Amino acid sequence: MPEIDYRNSEKTVYELSAVGRGTNLMPECDVPKTALPGALLRKDTETIGLPGLSELDVVRHFIHLAQRNFSVDGGFYPLGSCTMKYNPKISEACARSEGFAQSHPLQPDETVQGNLKLMHDLQEWLKEIGGFAAVSLQPTAGAQGELTALLMMRAFFRNCGETGRTQILIPDSAHGTNPASTTMAGFETLEIPSDEHGNLDLAALNAACDDTVAGLMLTNPNTLGLFERDIETIVRCVHDCGGLVYGDGANMNALAGVVRPGDLGIDVMHYNLHKTFGTPHGGGGPGSGPLGAGEKLAAYLPGPLVRRIDNVEKPDPGYMLFIPEKTIGRMNSHFGSFGVFVRAYAYILQHGAEGLKQNALHAVLNANYLREKLRGVYPLSHDRTCMHEFVLQGKIEGSSVRAVDISKRLLDYGFHPPTIYFPLIVPEALMIEPTETESKQTLDAFAEAMKAIAQEAVDRPETLHTAPHTTPVGRLDEVRAARQLKLREDDRKVKDNLNKA
Amino acid sequence: MDRVCERMREKKCVGILINPIAGMGGRVGLKGTDGMENQARALGARPAAHLRATETLCRFIQLMSQATDFPLRWLTCSGEMGEAVLKTAGIPMNVIEIVHTVTGKSSAEDTRRAVRGFMAQKVDLIVFCGGDGTARDICSVAGISVPILGIPSGVKMFSGVFATNPVRCAETMLAFLQNRLTTVQTEVLDLDEASYRAGEWKVKLYHAALTPFEPRYMQSSKALIENVDDTAIRAGIADYLLEQFQRETPALVFLGAGSTVKSVGDRWGIDKTLLGVDAVVDGECIGGDLNEQQILALLGRFKARKLVLSPIGAQGFVLGRGNSQLSPAVIRDIGCSNIIVIATPAKLAKTPVLRFDTGDAMLDRELAGDGYIRVVTGYRRRTLVKTML
Amino acid sequence: MNFLPHTETELREMLSTLGLSQLEALFADIPEHVRFPDLTLPSPLSQMELEAHLRKVAGRNANASSHECFLGAGAYHHYVPATVDYVIRRGEFFTAYTPYQPEASQGMLQAMFEYESMICQLTGMGVTNASHYDGATALAEAVRMALDLASGNRQKIVLSPAINPHYRETVRTYLHGSEVSLVGENTVPDELDSLLSQLDDQVAALVIQNPNFLGQFENITGIAEKVHQAGALLIVVADPIALGLFQSPGSYGADVVIADGQPLGIPLSFGGPYLGIFATRTTYVRHMPGRVVGETVDQSGRRGYVLTLAAREQHIRRARATSNICTNSGLMALAAATYLATLGESGLRKVAALCFHKSHYAAQQLAEKTGLEVNAHAPSKPFFKEFYVQLPRPVDEVNRILREEYGVIGGFDLGACYPGFERQMLIAVTEMNTKAAIDRLVDALVTVTR
Incomplete structure (x- = not known):
């Protein structure tokens, strides 16, 4: 094993730390002190082991780290299935209002009427956009929304006395979280193949539908970026056998203002506020995955929800929390990602119905335009009009490069790689979602880069095999990371740099 | 874990084995070269294996020179069973070690001796040039203790250990030696050459083998693709079956042939035969490699029963290839609804359609269902797969 | 449109690349009878109007900046560097x-x-x-x-x-x-x-x-x-x-x-x-x-x-x-x-100590001045930054008076979750509550519970 090369790497907080250095942010104690319960304290010898840094050390360190990170603010992120669109800055200003940021989740309803109004309106708007009877904002991310929906289905069938319904049907192009949520909710997964057009195989669906089916989890547009043309037949097929249809709203970006999943017969669906409604991804969260439900499942939503009370004697309506009648219970500590609600609320209010529809139209236009630009350069998974994203194959005739090589090379051209090897049914998949906020210039530049890379794949494949070359680090040894686990700073470094209080 | 780390620090070690006469039979219309070398030569066949092997190694050396430097040890046999090709490819003598010297014409026994030599030196990978016959010879010694990789040059290559061509083979070698690949269990199959030459097509399963594996990616979250551990998937399948059997309590479970079903047996702690149909009662194997009569006799004794089968990769036969003991009479007695088909997702990816050929057309239709059957592909996970008659 | 970059010319160019004359043509796969619904959503606001609107909405909330906060129960008002x-x-x-x-x-x-x-x-x-x-x-x-x-x-x-x-x-x-x-x-x-x-x-x-x-x-x-x-x-x-x-x-x-x-x-x-x-x-x-x-x-x-x-x-x-x-x-x-790196070893110890001393001061003052029982079910158990007091009146009633008359967000009503803890208020004190604020809370409770 070669020694680790530390040149060019940013020191960790422990490597920067010095004994005795620190900040002094806290006031002196202004009350008489009480004797500390000695037996419960960390022992004198047991220091916590936090670093000692000056405020400038801290700021400079995290700025250096920021400089080593790709972001939407910094560049184009054609990451399929993730909808990396622009995050409006106005939302940040709004979310930091003290009334929002400093209100406590356990305050009585009458003291947080502003928050409740905001949650109520957002609920109502999401109902309207998705075509549902009720919306709960509680799930904290799309995956939690999924799990919540499945738990609701389970409770529904238990209430109906249909405990023999143990199967959840999942298309083979589904998001990987779908089967995981299924087993978490106590169901079993039955995977349904796709047909040659990239849609769900109807004959297979028919063969699968029987009285053991609790439901179908369907992403529409699917992960190939294709709209399920037979959506109404699919929904009818599942409903006819007594099952329910869950819509994975991950791709709602292409549908807001275009079609309401509720109108297509979907019984329950999660929205990803951090996709469709432009709230930031935060480098891996927080997300927010509100759940819309039709009449059958509305009473099972996790609470509390917000209700409006119109009072004739007061000019303003009042708002109060309530728990749905047959609720499955709470999915987290409070109401979900409230800070994200504020941003989504601001986003919807800024756009209105027509603005949301235009977003969808432009998202689909951009995807189709880029797809057309790349036709003939890389094989298309399915040659038909796509929605907001499409899938190419990272294969070049006469070259040994793979999707991973192409995606890494894009970094050298200043673009974030697309999603790769997903969906699984397309070999060497490159999944591209440009979003509506990217300009024609950016799309053209990206297409040019993809063409240049295709040429390099033939001329000098090794450049691609070893890409990226311009990032702070090159391809990382993931096998070493998993085998020689180092998930925290060395004890020695921690101890050497202890800041003796 | 410590052992793994230790291994990583050591020089990697590759064993190279060339069957010089591999593929000769095919060129002149013979169905395999086993025992037919003289006839093949008489018909004008010339050895070609060394060319394929040289192509692979030259490409490998080229790739290695571009990659970050890492030292390698090469083990091989003398002369045309390896040494000659390594020299042609320009590999310096000081990193080559001869573990077996061939005297006279090379034979299957030379292959086995060489493999023993490789294993004594703890090779990381055995790369061989040959066909199914060579793979069988190697696996008869190596089993699943060392991964093997075939440079395709035989007449028949039904086994799952072959790269698609010499260039891909070189890439796979490099990737594996750089720890970028994992291993997967696969099957070594071969045609019964005697019956094949007589016009009968009979594929038999001979061994389980370990081979480098381009990780099959699985998505566990929106963009997180991960490398799937084949062993864990097999364990998941086994656990799920066990869970079902605990609920349904069949008195008698038959486990069919093949490495997928064998790993179910392994997970249950049963000494399952690789090639045969075994019977399990109360968690104990009460009979290995049973024939039709023995199976029927057991069926007479137990009412609640299940049969676990896995298709042959790529071809997709669930019944009718290599398991003739599961005759129509046996299947009817067991009952179609008591058959559980299992397969890893990696195997299914290569096997788009499942087939049944019991010799009883009516039964085949019943087994094929309405065009799709449910295949267990993981813990609490099944996949609907197309069937064809 | 808000964040959409294409000019009319670009839009035409892009559509012609696709051989289309209008954007809507891209949605032919969607069943026509449900395509392009008329959504009832509020009319869009400009950024300027939006900011003013949201400020107004936020203004309808009492909060830990507008009020002195003694509410914890799982979510706490601490200083954010x-x-x-x-x-x-x-x-x-x-x-x-x-x-x-x-x-x-x-x-x-x-x-x-x-x-x-x-x-x-x-x-x-x-x-x-x-x-x-x-x-x-x-x-x-x-x-x-x-x-x-x-x-x-x-x-x-x-x-x-x-x-x-x-x-x-x-x-x-x-x-x-x-x-x-x-x-x-x-x-x-x-x-x-x-x-x-x-x-x-x-x-x-x-x-x-x-x-x-x-x-x-x-x-x-x-x-x-x-x-x-x-x-x-x-x-x-x-x-x-x-x-x-x-x-x-x-x-x-x-x-x-x-x-x-x-x-x-x-x-x-x-x-x-x-x-x-x-x-x-x-x-x-x-x-x-x-x-x-x-x-x-x-x-x-x-x-x-x-x-x-x-x-x-x-x-x-x-x-x-x-x-x-x-x-x-x-x-x-x-x-x-960032918080832990900024505070470091000594900073975090100090926050913890402030929470401990201030909550103990508050508990001791309350017991002394109001005569109310503190931590009635286990008075001798040590506590960190929260304790509960037995009120003579319902907690929500006391909280309303504290808020309306004293500008205080009072504690959590334990009776809502624990039978036998009726009229017990769980009070959280952190480094954010000054001695003066604690004294005001104590005085207020003296009056309210009299």
């Missing part, structure tokens, strides 16, 4: 995706590695993951992990009644799909002994909160031994600020430590987004849910960080502990990392 918001607002972090492309995400990955390191130090555990949604969901996943480790052979979880009631409810919801039973919640909140008596060979884990929901330290002497003797895991719900001064759960034998990281530099924000902290023994790393960042090297030997152990067993078997967590609370973990 200016560095924290400065760092997390950087667009490079804020608008980044989950760091699945390590070469382009070294910043976030290293920050997560540092977060993991510092949380390990704080909790006394071997490994920490890169966060959960919040404390409640972290606990639910910890419980699932314990069930997984028992390989389905143990189907009971003992939950202390003195765990945050919302956490317990979340655990219950997460387990709807299983046959697992939750026991212990009906025991008396202040008696660990009756909780321990629930241990048997069916119990996969025993969960306590320390300091508990009532603010008090549990008597943890020997508890880990008893739990381990029964073959179960000890899961501890902790307060990250308390860990600045008090024993880490790792030091008294916890197997999993979870906490809500909100006190570490995250605003109250009406309940979210918060941060689920999850730390466990190194032995269980391959069963730990969620993402985890590890150190490695690149192809030329340079140090770098990646998400690792993605192929952990639970993702593949997907049934036992199985977690489906995907998006987590990355930015909030970054906030916590």
Whole structure:
């Protein structure tokens, strides 16, 4: 094993730390002190082991780290299935209002009427956009929304006395979280193949539908970026056998203002506020995955929800929390990602119905335009009009490069790689979602880069095999990371740099 | 874990084995070269294996020179069973070690001796040039203790250990030696050459083998693709079956042939035969490699029963290839609804359609269902797969 | 249109590339009778109008800036150093995706590695993951992990009644799909002994909160031994600020430590987004849910960080502990990392000490001046930053007067969750409450309860 090369790497907080250095942010104690319960304290010898840094050390360190990170603010992120669109800055200003940021989740309803109004309106708007009877904002991310929906289905069938319904049907192009949520909710997964057009195989669906089916989890547009043309037949097929249809709203970006999943017969669906409604991804969260439900499942939503009370004697309506009648219970500590609600609320209010529809139209236009630009350069998974994203194959005739090589090379051209090897049914998949906020210039530049890379794949494949070359680090040894686990700073470094209080 | 780390620090070690006469039979219309070398030569066949092997190694050396430097040890046999090709490819003598010297014409026994030599030196990978016959010879010694990789040059290559061509083979070698690949269990199959030459097509399963594996990616979250551990998937399948059997309590479970079903047996702690149909009662194997009569006799004794089968990769036969003991009479007695088909997702990816050929057309239709059957592909996970008659 | 960049000319060019004359033609796959519905949504606002509107909406909330806040019960008003918001607002972090492309995400990955390191130090555990949604969901996943480790052979979880009631409810919801039973919640909140008596060979884990929901330290002497003797895991719900001064759960034998990281530099924000902290023994790393960042090297030997152990067993078997967590609370973990790096060893100790001294001062003043009983059910148990007082009137009534007449957001009504705790108000005091403010609260309660 070669020694680790530390040149060019940013020191960790422990490597920067010095004994005795620190900040002094806290006031002196202004009350008489009480004797500390000695037996419960960390022992004198047991220091916590936090670093000692000056405020400038801290700021400079995290700025250096920021400089080593790709972001939407910094560049184009054609990451399929993730909808990396622009995050409006106005939302940040709004979310930091003290009334929002400093209100406590356990305050009585009458003291947080502003928050409740905001949650109520957002609920109502999401109902309207998705075509549902009720919306709960509680799930904290799309995956939690999924799990919540499945738990609701389970409770529904238990209430109906249909405990023999143990199967959840999942298309083979589904998001990987779908089967995981299924087993978490106590169901079993039955995977349904796709047909040659990239849609769900109807004959297979028919063969699968029987009285053991609790439901179908369907992403529409699917992960190939294709709209399920037979959506109404699919929904009818599942409903006819007594099952329910869950819509994975991950791709709602292409549908807001275009079609309401509720109108297509979907019984329950999660929205990803951090996709469709432009709230930031935060480098891996927080997300927010509100759940819309039709009449059958509305009473099972996790609470509390917000209700409006119109009072004739007061000019303003009042708002109060309530728990749905047959609720499955709470999915987290409070109401979900409230800070994200504020941003989504601001986003919807800024756009209105027509603005949301235009977003969808432009998202689909951009995807189709880029797809057309790349036709003939890389094989298309399915040659038909796509929605907001499409899938190419990272294969070049006469070259040994793979999707991973192409995606890494894009970094050298200043673009974030697309999603790769997903969906699984397309070999060497490159999944591209440009979003509506990217300009024609950016799309053209990206297409040019993809063409240049295709040429390099033939001329000098090794450049691609070893890409990226311009990032702070090159391809990382993931096998070493998993085998020689180092998930925290060395004890020695921690101890050497202890800041003796 | 410590052992793994230790291994990583050591020089990697590759064993190279060339069957010089591999593929000769095919060129002149013979169905395999086993025992037919003289006839093949008489018909004008010339050895070609060394060319394929040289192509692979030259490409490998080229790739290695571009990659970050890492030292390698090469083990091989003398002369045309390896040494000659390594020299042609320009590999310096000081990193080559001869573990077996061939005297006279090379034979299957030379292959086995060489493999023993490789294993004594703890090779990381055995790369061989040959066909199914060579793979069988190697696996008869190596089993699943060392991964093997075939440079395709035989007449028949039904086994799952072959790269698609010499260039891909070189890439796979490099990737594996750089720890970028994992291993997967696969099957070594071969045609019964005697019956094949007589016009009968009979594929038999001979061994389980370990081979480098381009990780099959699985998505566990929106963009997180991960490398799937084949062993864990097999364990998941086994656990799920066990869970079902605990609920349904069949008195008698038959486990069919093949490495997928064998790993179910392994997970249950049963000494399952690789090639045969075994019977399990109360968690104990009460009979290995049973024939039709023995199976029927057991069926007479137990009412609640299940049969676990896995298709042959790529071809997709669930019944009718290599398991003739599961005759129509046996299947009817067991009952179609008591058959559980299992397969890893990696195997299914290569096997788009499942087939049944019991010799009883009516039964085949019943087994094929309405065009799709449910295949267990993981813990609490099944996949609907197309069937064809 | 708001953020759409195409000019009319560009739009025409792009459409003609596709051989189309209008955008709507791209949607032919959608059934016509439901295509392009008329949505009833409010008319759009300009950014200027939007800002004013939202300021007005926010203005209808009482909050910890407009009022003096003594409400805690799981979410706390602590000081957020200016560095924290400065760092997390950087667009490079804020608008980044989950760091699945390590070469382009070294910043976030290293920050997560540092977060993991510092949380390990704080909790006394071997490994920490890169966060959960919040404390409640972290606990639910910890419980699932314990069930997984028992390989389905143990189907009971003992939950202390003195765990945050919302956490317990979340655990219950997460387990709807299983046959697992939750026991212990009906025991008396202040008696660990009756909780321990629930241990048997069916119990996969025993969960306590320390300091508990009532603010008090549990008597943890020997508890880990008893739990381990029964073959179960000890899961501890902790307060990250308390860990600045008090024993880490790792030091008294916890197997999993979870906490809500909100006190570490995250605003109250009406309940979210918060941060689920999850730390466990190194032995269980391959069963730990969620993402985890590890150190490695690149192809030329340079140090770098990646998400690792993605192929952990639970993702593949997907049934036992199985977690489906995907998006987590990355930015909030970054906030916590910045908070801990800024405060450092001495800073965190000081915050913890301020909470301790100020809450004790408040409790002592209240007892002395109002004569009300403090921590009536267990007066001798030590507490950290929360305690409860027995009011002569309903808590909501007292809170209304405190708010309207004194500008105070009063404490939590324990009677709403605990039978036998009617009219008990749980009061939280942090470094944010000055002596003067505490004195005003005491005076107010003297008047209100007279």
